Amino acid sequence: MTTAAVIGIAGLGIIAAAPVASADPTPTPTVTCxxxxxxxxxSTxxxxxxxxxxxxxxxxxGLAGPPSPGSPPRQPQSLNLRLSGNVGGVSLGAVNQDSLFHYSTISVFxxxxxxxxxxxxxxxxAVESYQWPARPVTVDLVLPC
Known part of the structure; x- marks a missing residue:
């Protein structure tokens, strides 16, 4: 047997031993707002x-849009942020968080x-501050089967 034949047979053994890709891939997240x-x-x-x-x-x-040219710097705002969720009336939890808003978007998880x-x-x-009451935004979606 030649050296090339031995290397070829050894190479087939390596290919046969390679792991097979999983047939069940991890589900891809989808976001609905x-x-x-x-x-x-x-903007909420x-x-x-x-x-x-x-x-x-x-x-x-976050900010609803960029500040107008020449406008004075925005003062930090004290905000109360409330996130909640349910499925058929059964709670998925709730978060009540106080935050100081500057210019950066705040996320609540x-x-x-x-x-x-x-x-x-x-x-x-819902976002609430001393100057104004909360105006909740909502999302409703049906989980696909």
């Missing part, structure tokens, strides 16, 4: 990230869990 809310120059939204049968809700508050397919998930995110 409700309509934006506008309040005192701020609530979203649901779904991976398989797991749902994670999150809320965000911590609500979610495993949800049966075909169920309707409801999420709500």
């Amino acid at each position: 409700g309509a934006y809310g506008l309040q005192s120059g701020l 939204k609530v979203c649901a990230e779904v991976t398989g049968d797991n749902v994670r809700l999150f809320g965000q508050v 911590g609500v979610g869990g495993t949800v049966p397919c075909g169920s309707t998930v409801h999420g709500s995110f």
